[in-house]
Amino acid sequence: MANEVVKYHNDLNTIxxxxxTAEEMNFFFAIIAKLxxxxxxxxxxxxxSLAGLANYTITHNKRFEETMENLVKKISQIHYIERTSxxxxxxxxxxxxxxxxxxxxxxxxxKVKVTEQFEYIINRLNAEFTAYELEEFTQVRSTYAKTVYxxxxxxxxxxxxxxxxxxxxxxxxxxxxxxxxxxxxNVLKPVMHEMPKFFKNLKVxxxxxxxxxxxxxxxxxxxxxxxxxEWVKDKFMSLDEWTEKNSSNELPDVSLHNWLEEE
Numbered sequence: 121m122a123n124e125v126v127k128y129h130n131d132l133n134t135i136x137x138x139x140x141t142a143e144e145m146n147f148f149f150a151i152i153a154k155l156x157x158x159x160x161x162x163x164x165x166x167x168x169s170l171a172g173l174a175n176y177t178i179t180h181n182k183r184f185e186e187t188m189e190n191l192v193k194k195i196s197q198i199h200y201i202e203r204t205s206x207x208x209x210x211x212x213x214x215x216x217x218x219x220x221x222x223x224x225x226x227x228x229x230x231k232v233k234v235t236e237q238f239e240y241i242i243n244r245l246n247a248e249f250t251a252y253e254l255e256e257f258t259q260v261r262s263t264y265a266k267t268v269y270x271x272x273x274x275x276x277x278x279x280x281x282x283x284x285x286x287x288x289x290x291x292x293x294x295x296x297x298x299x300x301x302x303x304x305x306n307v308l309k310p311v312m313h314e315m316p317k318f319f320k321n322l323k324v325x326x327x328x329x330x331x332x333x334x335x336x337x338x339x340x341x342x343x344x345x346x347x348x349x350e351w352v353k354d355k356f357m358s359l360d361e362w363t364e365k366n367s368s369n370e371l372p373d374v375s376l377h378n379w380l381e382e383e
Contacts, residue, residue, distance in 0.1 A: 124153040124173060124254040129241045133250060133270055135198055137263065138293030144191045145266050146174040146258045153254050155234055155242050162216065167228035175258035181225035188219050188228070200238065211237040250274040256318055262310035267292050272319060272341060279345030282327070284338045300326070300336040308339075319343035 126149050137145060150173035155163055171178050178184050198213040216233035234242060252273040260266045271291060275281040283291065289298060292307060308324060316322045322343040329337040 124150070125251060126153045126254050126257065127156055127242075127249055127251040128152055130250055130274055131200070132241050133274060134291065136290075136293035137194075137267060140194055140263060141187075141190070142261055142263055142266060143174070143176060143187055144194055145263065146176065147187070147191050148195065149257060150174040150254060151230075151232055152242060155232065158234075158242075160215070160234055160236050160239055162231055162233045165230040165232070167221075170230060173254065175255070184228070185221060185225055188230070192217055192219060211235060213238050213241070252276075260314050260318075262314060264292055264307045265311045265314040268307075268311045268315060268341075269318060272315070272343070276346040280340070280342050282338050282340040285336055288339055303339075 132152075140148070147170065150170065151163075151165070154165070154173065165173075167178070167184070170176075171184070176184075176187075195214060195217055196212075200211045200213075201208065203209075212235055214232060215235040216231060218231040219228065221228040250270060250273050252270070257266065257269060260269050271283075272281060285300070285303075288294075288303075289296075294303070294307065298306070312322070312324065320343060322341065325340040325342070326336050327338040327340055328334040
């Protein structure tokens, strides 16, 4: 797979993606990587180039077709609502997302074009952007971990980011009923199983409010800040290889493992 860099405006990190599969996320951000610097021109993909970018192994054409169909449906839901005191504007990310295939599914092509209003997301980048390597992103399996990966990469050179609990739930598109215990088990556990490979010395602290019951008010992530152009040893080692080298294959117990701290 080509060493593509995914780079986009931070606004894209606010799109809820809870119902996306890991494969759909891989394809989506592979497309985002290739659209960069193309303006509003149509960009073409064939079946194998797109699968290669997304680190996807084609074993059954029918499954690949279903994956692409589901991806198109998810992409159709991506939009941005701009509000002012006396106006409301709805904008879609893509003005065109067309996929066609041969009768026997052996060939497939995709044609994609970003909308003029949303072009800034990919092409007009200033200091407010997120960047990471596509090959790293496709190694992450958990959908919650993929979202946390993108959010932390937004602050990669800072090495610290605190999320208020409601903000954290919104950004990760968690169910409304999730309590801190649900977040520990279903979100932080898979996140902290996968993310230390990509964020050195990663820790997460529960910050509690100084009120009755001391409820969790936020989550503070800290890690060793990245330097521009820094080479990370074993950064393209597969997750299985990294897990075998650094720990057992069992997920850490959030009640015992030292990555989870409480204030």
